Amino acid sequence: MTAENLELSVTRLIDAPVATVWKIATERMAEWWCPKPWTVEIIEQDWRAGGRSAVVMRGPNGEEMPHEGVFLEVSPGKRFVFTDAFTTGWHPKGPFMVGTMTFVDEGGKTRYTGSARHWSKEAYDQHKAMGFEQGWAVVAEQLAALAEAGK
Numbered sequence: 569m570t571a572e573n574l575e576l577s578v579t580r581l582i583d584a585p586v587a588t589v590w591k592i593a594t595e596r597m598a599e600w601w602c603p604k605p606w607t608v609e610i611i612e613q614d615w616r617a618g619g620r621s622a623v624v625m626r627g628p629n630g631e632e633m634p635h636e637g638v639f640l641e642v643s644p645g646k647r648f649v650f651t652d653a654f655t656t657g658w659h660p661k662g663p664f665m666v667g668t669m670t671f672v673d674e675g676g677k678t679r680y681t682g683s684a685r686h687w688s689k690e691a692y693d694q695h696k697a698m699g700f701e702q703g704w705a706v707v708a709e710q711l712a713a714l715a716e717a718g719k
Contacts, residue, residue: 573692574685574686574687574688574689574691574692575683575684575685575686576683576684576686576692576695576696576700576701576704577681577682577683577684577704578681578682578683578701578704578705578708579679579680579681579682579708580679580680580705580708580709580711580712581674581677581678581679581680582677582678582679582680582708582711582712582715582716583677583712583715583716584677584678584712584715584716584718585673585676585677585678586645586671586672586673586678587645588678588715588718589671589678589680589711589715590644590645590671592711592714592715592718593669593671593680593711593715594613594615594648596714597610597613597623598610599710599714600707600710600711600714601623601625601707602625602707603702603703603706603707603710604706604710605627605628606625606626606627606628607625607626608623608624608625608626609623609624609626610622610623611623611624614639614656615639615642615648616639616642617639617640617641617642618638618639618656618658619638619639619642619656620636620637620638620655620656621635621636621637621638621639621650622634622635622636622637623635635652636652636655636661637650637651637652637653637654637655638650638651638654638655638656638658640666645671646670646671646672647668647669647670647671648668648669649666649667649668649669650666650667651663651665651666651667652664652665653666653687663687663691664686664687664691664695665684665685665686665687665691665695666684666685667682667683667684668681668682668683668684668685669681669682670683678715680708680711680712682704682707682708684700684704
């Protein structure tokens with residue numbers, strides 16, 4: 569299986585300008601990053617290539633899912649790319665995915681796309697079985713609701 573076959577993605581047209589969506593996406597992550605009733609605690613988001621990305625997602629029944637990784641790219645107003653294949657200082661760890669969030673202007677609105685590329689068919693299948701499409705679509709909807717209310 570090739571890398572192209574190991575990508576999952578969702579897209580949504582948000583009725584708000586890119587600058588608004590980007591600002592909310594990066595400054596108000598705790599409000600949209602997890603499908604409700606899950607919540608997220610932002611430990612650190614160092615918005616630069618090589619910067620730490622650390623969060624803890626919490627479920628309604630006490631579940632905790634810590635995520636530790638780094639940003640590979642941060643292009644303000646365009647996209648950010650992160651991975652769990654490294655921790656800060658480029659220390660390798662067991663990779664699951666590379667996530668990419670893109671923000672593209674479409675006539676004053678924003679085409680948001682969230683995608684996840686996986687190293688293995690097993691990781692791809694696991695993420696799909698975890699409800700990637702539904703979960704990431706809900707997250708996109710939550711981001712859209714915030715951006716459309718704040719435009």
